[in-house]
Structure formats: C-alpha cells, structure tokens
Amino acid sequence: MGGRTSKRKVTIRDVAERAEVSISTVSHTFSGLRPISRATRDRVLKAAAELGYEANPSARSLRTGRSGLVGLVLRPRFAVAHTRDRAETFNRLVGSVATEMLRRKVGLIHVPELDDPAVASVPMDGCIVAHPYGGDSVVTELLRRNVPLVTIEEDPERPELPWAVRLDYSTAVSGLLDHLREQGADRVTLFTGGEDNAWNRRTRETYHAWCERHGHRARTELLSESLSADSAATRIRRLLTVPRRPDAVVVATSDFAAIVVQIARELDLRVPEDLMVAALTDSEHSRLSTPPITAMDLSHEQLAAAGVELMLARLAGAATPDGPVVIGPDLRFRASTRRDGGAR
Amino acid sequence: MGGRTSKRKVTIRDVAERAEVSISTVSHTFSGLRPISRATRDRVLKAAAELGYEANPSARSLRTGRSGLVGLVLRPRFAVAHTRDRAETFNRLVGSVATEMLRRKVGLIHVPELDDPAVASVPMDGCIVAHPYGGDSVVTELLRRNVPLVTIEEDPERPELPWAVRLDYSTAVSGLLDHLREQGADRVTLFTGGEDNAWNRRTRETYHAWCERHGHRARTELLSESLSADSAATRIRRLLTVPRRPDAVVVATSDFAAIVVQIARELDLRVPEDLMVAALTDSEHSRLSTPPITAMDLSHEQLAAAGVELMLARLAGAATPDGPVVIGPDLRFRASTRRDGGAR
DNA sequence: CGCACGCGTCAAAACCTTTTGATGGGATCG
DNA sequence: CGATCCCATCAAAAGGTTTTGACGCGTGCG
Incomplete structure (x- = not known):
C-alpha cells in the first residue's frame, strides 16, 4: 500500500488545521447553524474535500x-423457519421495509437481539416491530427504554398503542x-395457527x-406453524377422514393449504367440488x-x-394519531373455491 | 406518565454512584477486562439491573x-425497479443476507446513500456490496475510506479483490x-441485459x-433491464419476426423470458417445438x-x-483468501426447452 | 459621539464509554 | 522483617462531534 492511505481516520480537527480555522467553524460550515463568510466556507470545503473528510x-x-x-x-423469528412459505413472507416483509427506507434515504438496522446483553445494542432513533406476539417482550423492552415504537400489526395485548398499522381482518375474512x-x-372448518399474534x-x-351471525357451527383445529410437512400431512389426513368431514377448510398458512389439496387428491376428494380450500x-x-x-394476501408492501x-x-x-392505520388485505379468489367455474 | 420513566437515559455514572464504586469498576464488571471481587460485582450488577442500564x-x-x-x-438500485422479477430478486437477496446475519447475531444496516453528504453516514465495521457495477463507485468510495469490504459477485473491473463470492457462470451457462x-x-440467440455487472x-x-467452441454463429441482442413490459414486448416481437429467426433464445431476466413465450404464442410459434426459451x-x-x-437460479441464499x-x-x-469463493448456480430445466418431453 | 446590535469566529463544555497507568493493601517469599 | 508481587479499585485521558456563551469588530441609529 502507498503511504497515501494512512490508518488513522481524518477528523474534523485535521480539516480545521488545514483550513486554518477553529473546529467549531468547520462544524458550522457543514451544519449551517451559524453564518460563515463566503471565503472561510470555501477554504473549509476545499480542505475537507482534499482530506476526504467524513x-x-x-x-x-x-x-x-x-x-x-x-x-x-421481525417477531416470529421467521429466520429460523425453513418452510418456503415463511421464507417468502419474511423476504417480502424485510424487502419492502428496506425498499421503503431506502427510498426515503434513512438507514435501516435489523436488530439481532434485544435482551441478550452479550450482543451489542444498536443505536436507533426508533424501532419498528413487525407481527408482535401478545404482550410481546420486545415491545415491553422498547417501551421501557423509551425507544419510539411503531408496530406493523398490533400487539394483541396492547390495542391501546396508537402508533401501529394493522390489517382489517374482519372485512376480509x-x-x-x-x-x-x-x-x-x-361445513367450513378453520385450521388455525398456533402463534399468538394478531393474524391468528x-x-x-x-x-x-x-x-x-350465520348460525354456522364453528369448528376450528390447531395446525401449529412449527409442524413439519410430514406431521402436518398426517394430522390433515386425520382431520379429513372424520365423519361429517368439512366441505371447506380455511387454512392459516398457504403451504399447509397446499398440503390439504394434496391429501384431498390422495383421498379422492375433488377440489373444489368435494372440498374447498382457502389460505x-x-x-x-x-x-x-x-x-x-x-x-388472503397480507399486503406486506402496504403494511411496510x-x-x-x-x-x-x-x-x-x-x-x-387517534388510532392505528388500517389496511385492507386482498382476497385472491382462485379455482380451489370456485364451484361455478370462475364467474366472479 | 409517572415520574418513573425520566427522559434522561441512565448512564454508567448513575450505576457507579448507586453501587458506590468508580465508573471504571462498572465498566470492568461488564467487560471482564480486569478482575472484580465477587461482592463488588454483585453490587454493580444489582444497581445496573435496578436502573435498567444499557x-x-x-x-x-x-x-x-x-x-x-x-x-x-445493493448495487442495482432494485428498489426503484417496479417489475415483480426484480422485486423478487431484491427480496430474496435482502432476506437471505438478513437471515444469515440474524442467525449470527450481528446487526445489519441497509446503507441508504454513500455519496450524498446530506444523508448521515452510518457506523459500520464492514460493508457487503452485492452485484457491483464495473468499477463501481461505491466500491471505490469504500476502499478509499478503508472500510473492510466483501462483494457478492465481483466488481468486473476489479477481479483482483479476493474478498468476494462469485457464481461460476462458465459451467452453468x-x-x-x-x-x-x-x-x-x-440458432441460439442471447438477449442480454444492459447493466454492467458480473452477471451480464x-x-x-x-x-x-x-x-x-462449437462453431456456432454468436448472435446477441440488447434487452435493457429498464425497458417497460410494453417496450420489451415490441422489441421482442421485432426480433422474432426477422428472417432466419432464432430457434432458441436465452433471455437475461425471467420476466422478459415470460414475455417471449407470450409473443411466441401470439405469433403461432410453439414452445419449445418452434422456439425454446430459457432465462x-x-x-x-x-x-x-x-x-x-x-x-438458471442464482442461488441467492448461498451467495448471501x-x-x-x-x-x-x-x-x-x-x-x-487466495481468491473468491465460487458458488454454482442451479439450472432448472423445464418444459420450455424440452422437445423430448422431459426425459432429463 | 456614544450605544446597541449583527456578524463571523473561537474556546470550551458536554455527550458516555473504554482503556490504562497508578495506588494501596494484603499475602508471599527470601 | 524487608522486599516483591498480586489483587481490586480508582482517576484520568482519549475518542470526535455539536452546541453555546463570549468576543472583537464594524455599522447604523439616536
């Protein structure tokens, strides 16, 4: 390496010396907080540029x-999830938050760990928590630290937090x-997820x-997000071979919905004629x-x-604000629920 | 708000006072750099916990x-790209880097802008640049600042940088x-992209x-990534109605490849019998x-x-290291290129 | 002519840590 | 018993910036 790039970083003091002004003058030149004469400003700017000051x-x-x-x-640590479904959700969410931040030219930090004292904490002016759990510990911690907080989807136990964006499940579902x-x-059965978040x-x-409202007999089954594809398949098979089996199932995750379709074929049930499936x-x-x-598309981009x-x-x-911003999820009607052949 | 949560952050000095020790003792308690007696350590830890020191x-x-x-x-500012193809690439890349960093519990910052002095610079120990352009200005800047740099895909003008991960295009293509x-x-024609990166x-x-090597007449056409779907379609239509039109095209982006398939149908060309298409x-x-x-799948997860x-x-x-880490892209053979009906 | 004020600049304080040389006391060794 | 060393702790420096009170000088006004 040439002697050009010295190890030491160039500081404001170096600029001040080179421009023959005080440190504060350099600072004011950049911040514009106090007026600086034209001549001095030029000298400072030149020195800074020559030194490559940052x-x-x-x-x-x-x-x-x-x-x-x-x-x-991101609250459910999607990261550890290995299903493609969750990877896609994670990617879309992270990607659209990053896109939005880049557009506005503000730096975004993925916070690795908040509780663990062994992990260095990060300098952030505020924190976005996506998909918090009920009474989420990360939310608790951020509130304690007085870090300005915005949640994407509410913490179900803290409906009072107004700085939030949430989906209007009521209308969509x-x-x-x-x-x-x-x-x-x-006979519509709900296969619900097990995580305690607003979505579930x-x-x-x-x-x-x-x-x-419709005098319909409610029937829900738990299909934990953490099940492997095989265990999920076993459980689904059992749920579909029960007497008076459902003629429509609404499944929380779309990968499990795909498994339902697969099992249906295995059991010689036609979709949607014998069994409708929605995710x-x-x-x-x-x-x-x-x-x-x-x-139901969760409109991650709009949420972000x-x-x-x-x-x-x-x-x-x-x-x-008075309350959360409300976003409408999008329903995507497809063949798995259209007995009339798609007139809609 | 109760007087409990004061605006002022609790500092190491507060902890020291409460534990009746010096500031340095508190620091040493946490860093373990110098031995601290059991009694003192307990007192410090207790004070820190009570105050919620961070x-x-x-x-x-x-x-x-x-x-x-x-x-x-991310070098091509995918963020401004509106095609779904690019959004998916961006999301996958960002998502898998984030996943990898979270797994290792290191914070990750999306750097909003490096050149613009109006945008505050970020405190980073190192920087990953993905898909740099030839002679990339961001790479130049980071080298100038002496920031440890790793590139995902090489800067084509700087093949000498050993801290890089790259794809083995030669074998895959x-x-x-x-x-x-x-x-x-x-007659295989290449519809190449216009951006100057390693991929192209x-x-x-x-x-x-x-x-x-095969005595094949090389024929390439430029299909810039920035074209709108309509302009791309127009251009592709022209390229497919030329005398002695190609019987196979390799298209850089997969959204344009899909348009090729669409235009082929429009022109009554069967895929793959009359025209093979690959992306x-x-x-x-x-x-x-x-x-x-x-x-060709770019193995973003492995790159990340x-x-x-x-x-x-x-x-x-x-x-x-001696040179870049090399990753093999995955070929996904599908019906658009299989005249023999999928024996492979 | 005297006073107030605005302008451009400076010096110093403050922000909160980590690191390191120094210190004092007790134990160990010759 | 004196010299040596270790242990636990402290005080102070350093890290680079922004902010603010102060200062000197010229100008405008009464």
Whole structure:
C-alpha cells in the first residue's frame, strides 16, 4: 500500500488545521447553524474535500443523541423457519421495509437481539416491530427504554398503542367466508395457527363472529406453524377422514393449504367440488398448486410503506394519531373455491 | 406518565454512584477486562439491573472504534425497479443476507446513500456490496475510506479483490447451451441485459466462448433491464419476426423470458417445438409461465450465506483468501426447452 | 459621539464509554 | 522483617462531534 492511505481516520480537527480555522467553524460550515463568510466556507470545503473528510457517525450521534437509523424487529423469528412459505413472507416483509427506507434515504438496522446483553445494542432513533406476539417482550423492552415504537400489526395485548398499522381482518375474512357460502360450502372448518399474534387471533375471532351471525357451527383445529410437512400431512389426513368431514377448510398458512389439496387428491376428494380450500396468507405455494388456491394476501408492501411512514412521522415529531392505520388485505379468489367455474 | 420513566437515559455514572464504586469498576464488571471481587460485582450488577442500564452504543463505538454492525449495499438500485422479477430478486437477496446475519447475531444496516453528504453516514465495521457495477463507485468510495469490504459477485473491473463470492457462470451457462443443443436448437440467440455487472458480462463471455467452441454463429441482442413490459414486448416481437429467426433464445431476466413465450404464442410459434426459451435468472415468472421456463437460479441464499461468512471472517482477522469463493448456480430445466418431453 | 446590535469566529463544555497507568493493601517469599 | 508481587479499585485521558456563551469588530441609529 502507498503511504497515501494512512490508518488513522481524518477528523474534523485535521480539516480545521488545514483550513486554518477553529473546529467549531468547520462544524458550522457543514451544519449551517451559524453564518460563515463566503471565503472561510470555501477554504473549509476545499480542505475537507482534499482530506476526504467524513464526520464520524458515532461521535455525532453521541453528541446529538440521534443516529438517523431505524431498527426493525421481525417477531416470529421467521429466520429460523425453513418452510418456503415463511421464507417468502419474511423476504417480502424485510424487502419492502428496506425498499421503503431506502427510498426515503434513512438507514435501516435489523436488530439481532434485544435482551441478550452479550450482543451489542444498536443505536436507533426508533424501532419498528413487525407481527408482535401478545404482550410481546420486545415491545415491553422498547417501551421501557423509551425507544419510539411503531408496530406493523398490533400487539394483541396492547390495542391501546396508537402508533401501529394493522390489517382489517374482519372485512376480509368475512368476505372470504361469504364467498365460500355462496359457492355452496356448508361445513367450513378453520385450521388455525398456533402463534399468538394478531393474524391468528383476529382471523379466529372473525370466524367465530361470522359463524354466530350465520348460525354456522364453528369448528376450528390447531395446525401449529412449527409442524413439519410430514406431521402436518398426517394430522390433515386425520382431520379429513372424520365423519361429517368439512366441505371447506380455511387454512392459516398457504403451504399447509397446499398440503390439504394434496391429501384431498390422495383421498379422492375433488377440489373444489368435494372440498374447498382457502389460505389466510398467500405465497407461491397457493399460486402454483393445482388447482390454484384462494388466499388472503397480507399486503406486506402496504403494511411496510405505512409502517415506515408512521415511524418517520413520529420521529419528525408528529402528533399522536387517534388510532392505528388500517389496511385492507386482498382476497385472491382462485379455482380451489370456485364451484361455478370462475364467474366472479 | 409517572415520574418513573425520566427522559434522561441512565448512564454508567448513575450505576457507579448507586453501587458506590468508580465508573471504571462498572465498566470492568461488564467487560471482564480486569478482575472484580465477587461482592463488588454483585453490587454493580444489582444497581445496573435496578436502573435498567444499557451502555450507549454510540459512546461505546466512539471509544472502541467498532460498532458491531455490518453494512449492506445493493448495487442495482432494485428498489426503484417496479417489475415483480426484480422485486423478487431484491427480496430474496435482502432476506437471505438478513437471515444469515440474524442467525449470527450481528446487526445489519441497509446503507441508504454513500455519496450524498446530506444523508448521515452510518457506523459500520464492514460493508457487503452485492452485484457491483464495473468499477463501481461505491466500491471505490469504500476502499478509499478503508472500510473492510466483501462483494457478492465481483466488481468486473476489479477481479483482483479476493474478498468476494462469485457464481461460476462458465459451467452453468455452458451447461444450459449444451442442453439447448442436445434438444435440437440450431440458432441460439442471447438477449442480454444492459447493466454492467458480473452477471451480464460473464454470461455474455461464456456464450461467445461456447459459440466459438462449437462453431456456432454468436448472435446477441440488447434487452435493457429498464425497458417497460410494453417496450420489451415490441422489441421482442421485432426480433422474432426477422428472417432466419432464432430457434432458441436465452433471455437475461425471467420476466422478459415470460414475455417471449407470450409473443411466441401470439405469433403461432410453439414452445419449445418452434422456439425454446430459457432465462438467466429464475423467478415466479418463469415458474408460472405456460409452459414453465427453464432458468438458471442464482442461488441467492448461498451467495448471501457465503458473503456473510466471509465478512465475519474478515472482521475477525482471518487471513486474506487466495481468491473468491465460487458458488454454482442451479439450472432448472423445464418444459420450455424440452422437445423430448422431459426425459432429463 | 456614544450605544446597541449583527456578524463571523473561537474556546470550551458536554455527550458516555473504554482503556490504562497508578495506588494501596494484603499475602508471599527470601 | 524487608522486599516483591498480586489483587481490586480508582482517576484520568482519549475518542470526535455539536452546541453555546463570549468576543472583537464594524455599522447604523439616536
């Protein structure tokens, strides 16, 4: 290496010396907080450019108390999940939050760990928590630390937090159930997920309310997200060979919905004629299945955009909103629920 | 709010006062750099817990010169791309880097902007640059700043940088061309992308080398990634209605490959009998098309895993490797190139 | 002519850590 | 008993920035 690139970083002091001004003058030149004469400014700018000066971000945020960075925590640690369904959800969520942040030129940090003292904590001005659990410990911790918080989907135990974006499950899930009924379904069973988050809770609630409203006998089965494909298949097979089996199932995850379709074929049940299948989240599984599976798309992109906007507004000092921003999930009607052949 | 949560953050000084020890003793208690007696340690730990002390990350990294964070820059600003193809690529890449970093409990920062002085720079110990352009300006800047750098895919103008992960296009693309030839293709045209990155360069080079090796007349057409679907369609239509039109096309992006299939149908060309189609990147477009399109999968997950591992090794002080880590892309043979009906 | 004020600049404080040389006391060894 | 060493702790420096009170000088106004 040439002697050109020395190990030591160039600091504001180096610039000041070279421009023959004080340190504070250099700072003011960049911040514009105090007026600087034209001549001095030019000298400082020239010196800074020649030296390749770049303010040390740690020193800056130590002083100002702000880092210009926003944290992101994904609650179900999708990362450890190995199913393609969850990977797609994770990727879409992370990708769209990142896209939104990049567009606004604010740095985004994936927070590795909040509790573990062995893991260095990160300098963030605020934190977005996506898909918190009920009474989520990460939310608790962030509240304790006074870190401005925005949640994507609510913490079901903290409906009072107004800085949140949430999906309107009530309308969408009712719409889906209405559709199944219209298509002739009589015994709709819900295969719900086991994680305690808004998605599972609200869809379940809506299902029960809808059943009550329509005098439909509510029937739910637990199909934990953590099941392997094989265990899920075994369990599904059992659930479909029961007396008075359902003629329509709404499955939480779309990979399990695809398995339902597969098992149905195995059992010589035609989809949708003998069994309709719908999923409460959309992914390539539902789209590539034969027949393609009706699904509720969780609008991750819209959730992310609204969440980021909310966070930046909050950091900019906006007033506390009255309540969460509400986004409508999109229903994607496909062949797995259309007995009439797709007129809709 | 109760007076419990005061605005001021609790610092190491508060802990020291409460535990009636010096500041340095508190620091040593946590770092373990110097021995601390059992009694004192307990007192300090208790005080810290009661106060909810958390070291200020900025102050820490100012002092130590390390932040424990790794930056990530995606080079083609996929973010501004609106095609689903690019969104999927972006999501997969970002998602798998994030997954890999979370698994290792190191914070990851999406770097919003490196050149723009108006955008605050970020505290990172190293930076991963994915899919750099030839002579990439971001790479230049990072080298100038002495930031430890790892690239995912090489900067084509800087083949000498050993801290890199790259794909072995030579084998994969040759394999794809061999396959087309086996299936009876005689006039293979390459529809290449316009961006100057390793993917476009290396695939083009391999194509030309392969043509030379087999006495095949090389024919390439530029199909810029930035074209809208409509403009791409127009251009593709023209390219397929030329005298002595190709009987196989290898298309850079999979969304354009899907358009090729569509136009072929429009022109009454059967795929693959009259025209074979393959893509140099895989996405839902290629999988959902009818017929499904043969594609080269860019193994983003493997690239990400290797890139992250390389970065952490570098930060941990590993020796400079001899050369880039090489990953093999996966060929996904599908109906769009199988005249023999899928025996492979 | 005297006073107030605005402008451009400077010096110093503050932000919170980690690191390191120094210190004092007790144990160990010759 | 004196010299040596180790252990636990402390005080102070250093890291690079932003912010703010102060200062000197010229200008405008009464």
